[in-house]
Amino acid sequence: MFEAIVIEKDAEGQRALRTQLDESALPEGDVLVRVDFSTLNYKDGLAITxxxxxxxxxxxxxxxxxxxxxxxxxxxxxxxxxxxxxNGWGVGEGHWGGLAQKARLKGDWLIPLPEAITSRQAMAIGTAGYTAMLCVMALERHGVKPDAGDVLVTGANGGVGSFAIALLSKLGYRITASTGRPSESDYLRTLGAQEIIDRKTLSEPGKPLQKERWASAIDSVGSHTLANVCASLKADGAVAACGNAQGLDLPASVAPFILRGVSLLGVNSVTRPKAERIEAWSRLAALLDMGQLDLMTEEIGMGKVVETANKLIGGKIRGRVIVDVNR
Known part of the structure; x- marks a missing residue:
């Protein structure tokens, strides 16, 4: 028997419970993993609530x-x-995931833990840090360099945003952070942001083409925010888009793309090839200041998962949440 968070659904609705399961209940897979830590991401919060x-x-x-x-x-x-x-592969959505003491998985989904990172640090980084690294790599492949101008990071207090700022800062970029929580400005500056703006300046409908402000951007918000980011990029700028916290829609025009040569780079972290995953994690191990992880991280046990998921969806969590599945 092992402990797990299980989401059930019946005629009365959906609920998430902390319960005991038998190993025989695990889904198919060619690898059985004894789990040390998992995390609570935004997607997990949506699933649990x-x-x-x-x-x-x-x-x-x-x-x-x-x-x-x-x-x-x-x-x-x-x-x-x-x-x-x-990370990813539909785990926690279509295949049983990490909020349990055991998981049976496909070996093709797994990569080795880098020697320079502990298990706890790996989950402090998690999909958020891994996705942020993929976004940075996408901008680099596009040719974005630190001397091109400021990089805007939206959703800056979230997991992806926090790691994007830390990584870009280490690589020498000047960063503008967009946040709905100005009270967290000191935290964002500690991570490496030089300028803080209120997300309200980007979250409302805007003009199809606006003043050129940033050379590139990493966006985890979507909707009007992403549309305004595209409209405000400098000529030949690029935005790596990886999230939809504001919405799945993109109420934009073609103006930034055909008049300024702006590029929209989609970043899908769920089904990346193993080689790209290993590269991303190797760079995370080399670039991240592991001492900064404590600034970004809150650790909980299984008993607080459901409560914390509700706080996460309510925008009351800063950075990352690690779950020690064995307490």
Whole structure:
């Protein structure tokens, strides 16, 4: 038997419970992992609270991230005893995820934990840090360099935003952070932001083409915010888009793309190839100041998962939430 958070749905509605499960209940997979830590991401919050139709089958164990030790394996690249990380691949949505003490998974989804990172640090980074790194890599591939001008980071107090600021700062970029919580300005400056703006300046409908302000951007918000970011980029600028906290819509025009040569770079962290995942995690290990992780991180046990998920969706959580699944 092992402990897990399970989302159930019946005629009375959807609910998330902390419960005990038998190992035989685990879904199919060629690797059994003994989980050390998981996380609470925005998507997990939506799944647990039922605020959006994230879960595709019930019952479901949420948790799109996990780190742990291979306990049983028939996969050639996942020997017993290896520490492994999982991000994405529909885990926590269509396949049981990391908010449990055990997980059975496909070995192709797993990558080795870098030696320079502890299990706890890996989940302090999690999908948020991994996605932020993919966004930085997308801008680099586009040719964006620090001397081109400011980089705007939207949703700056969230997990992706916090890591994007830390990574860009380490690489020498000047960063403008957009946030709905001006009281957190000191935190954002500590991470490396040089300028703080109120998200209200971007979240309302705006003109299709606006004053050129930033050379590039990382956006986790979507909707009017992303439209205004595109409209405010300098000529030949680029925005790496990876989220939809404000909405899935994009009420924009083609003006920034055809009159300024702006590029919109979509970043999908869920199904990236293994080689790209390993590269991203290797760079995270090399670039991140692990001492900064404590600034971004709150740790909870399984008993506080549902309560914290509600706070997360309510915009009351800063940075990252680590879940120690064994307490």
């Amino acid at each position: 039922g605020k959006a139709p994230v879960v595709r089958r019930f019952p479901m164990v949420p948790g799109i991230d996990l780190v742990g030790t291979v306990e049983e394996s028939s996969h050639r690249e996942c020997p017993v005893g290896r520490k492994v990380i999982l």
